[in-house]
Amino acid sequence: MSTASVPLPNWITYGLMPLLNLLVAFLISGLVVWWIGENPVEALKLLIEGALGRGDAIGFTLFYTTSFIFTGLSVAVAFHAGLFNIGAEGQAYIGGLGAALVALTLDRYVPWYVTMPFAVIGAAIFGAAWAFIPAWLQAKRGSHVVITTIMFNFIGAALMVYLLVNVFIVPGKMAPETRTFLPGGQLPKLDWLMAWFGLKLGPAPFNVSFLIALVMCFLVWLLIWRSKLGYEMRTLGISPSAAVYAGIPYARTVIIAMLISGGLAGMMALNPVMGASARLQVEFVGGAGFVGIAVSLMGRSHPVGIILAALLFGILYQGGADLSFEMPNITREMIVVIQGLVILFAGALEYMFRPTMVHLYQRFKRA
């Protein structure tokens, strides 16, 4: 008998199964650690200590979390409309250009809180612009958005390297990066927030963009579940033909969903560019756009789930960096393996355990 149509209670679908998938991903990661001759339990302990053990460690963890919330939301919004945006990486990269242009223009005239709203808008507009062409191609010409966003990641990377090497570079310097922003173009750190919990932030670049990310979580929730546009997007995501039949304009909804998605990805740039390094650098996104895919899948495209999943990946990134110092045999790239396994088990194999679950649940109900 097919088990696909048997309904399961929400706590299994949204609680137990994701946890189970995650557990398998981590078990296999543990096997890899064991295979290269290290103790997985010891490694896990070091990883958690490195991510949550001290104030500055927590600061770094939350810094990474902030980036992943933005990209996770970006992937999730497109996902609700049935679109798979693999281009968050490129959109964030171009978004950095928008943020940097605002910061470079305003930083010597106004304080940071005046620059910030313009930077948010600048980053969002540039990110959205980079999503526009793939969106338009999907909506009007039927080109698959997955393929075009992949292509646009590469085109964006080439464009940014060109701009940084030939346009923004500081004369006389070797590094392809813009000049350092003055304080008026920087987002301040959240020392005071950490102080509430009696923690010292130290050198960690945990900054105001974290609060912007939380606001965006709320706005995305409003958009998806409390607005007409969100309803239209979800309808399109579940059944494009039903949506079109109900009078929802396909092309418009696809383009708007992708613009919002690209805008959210673009805002991710605020965190590293204006919150941490105070300048635009080559490859500052560092894969956060792709982590967004894992975060969105794990968080079941819901803002609360995304915050939790982003926190988990923040812990992995910071803890993994620390771990590679303590156990040189385990390189930082172990995180990439874990990330891949999480995407595999929480995403592609999300229903692997469902038939077993259905059988167990039915037996449990009968008993």
Add this chain to the structure above:
Amino acid sequence: MDYFDILVSILGSTIRLSIPLLFTALAGLFSERAGIFDIGLEGKMLAAAFASACLAYVTGNPWLGLLGGIAVSIIFSLIHGFASITNRGNQIVSGVALNFVAAGLTIVLGQAWFSQGGRTPQLAGDARFSPITLPGVDLMRDVPYLGPLYVNVISGNNILTYLAFAAVPLSWWVLFRTRFGLRLRAVGENPGAVDTAGISVTFLRYRAVIVAGFLCGFSGAYLSIAQSAAFIKDMSAGKGYIALAALIFAKWKPVPVMFACLLFGFLDAFANFMQGKAVPGIGEVPVQIFQALPYVLTCILLAGFIGIAHPPKAGGVPYTKER
């Protein structure tokens, strides 16, 4: 150096840069024609390159290296098949996941085993595929025009290069002249019809992804034990995606795939040649333009401005048997 010599040298490197694209794009051809999207080409190529380099280093035999690459690449294909055929998961998600696993695992294992920052040890001369000199090179050398072309472009490549070009007509023959090929294409267009004819959709699609893994094994081996003499981290460097672009650019047909790969290889070779050189009247052309060109061309094609690319109809859709 006169213009003809420059042309010959660019054509020579075009061939060398096209081969990994060609194997990978043909791999994608088999998978996508059967209705399984394969974003994971990049990862398979990388994993195969690593496995090939490790085995060639340990055994000192390039053929065993190639075999190792093929085996690992097929394992990745089978995981992709398990997720997307058996479990009807999202094929794109699965491909993305496998790319990450390959990118991370090759470096983690490489560092743990060899401690060279993710590199594998340099291979000795006979542990890799070396250039083959075709017969008649000495005779041809003095023939004007044809001679240099024969000596520097056609001859002097390694065995995998010739295999890649042989794989093109072979793929065409398998896909368009055999029963397996007919069924494979049918399963990518209308799996329901194939199922009605009493043929297993699952088994057919599994065989298609295994062929894809087999071919990606060659492209990985080419990177690490033919073109270079070691595995270097992230050495596939987006070639899997360019191959995917070439596959789309060629509208999922074997012979056009070869030309698309040669075109993208030529762009790459030309970009290398143009680096730091000024074009009269324009000045120095930024190398990034050539790097972005394959992707831009593919997007323009996808937009329907250079003919229309029809992907296999059932591509990306898991098949559910009616009950």
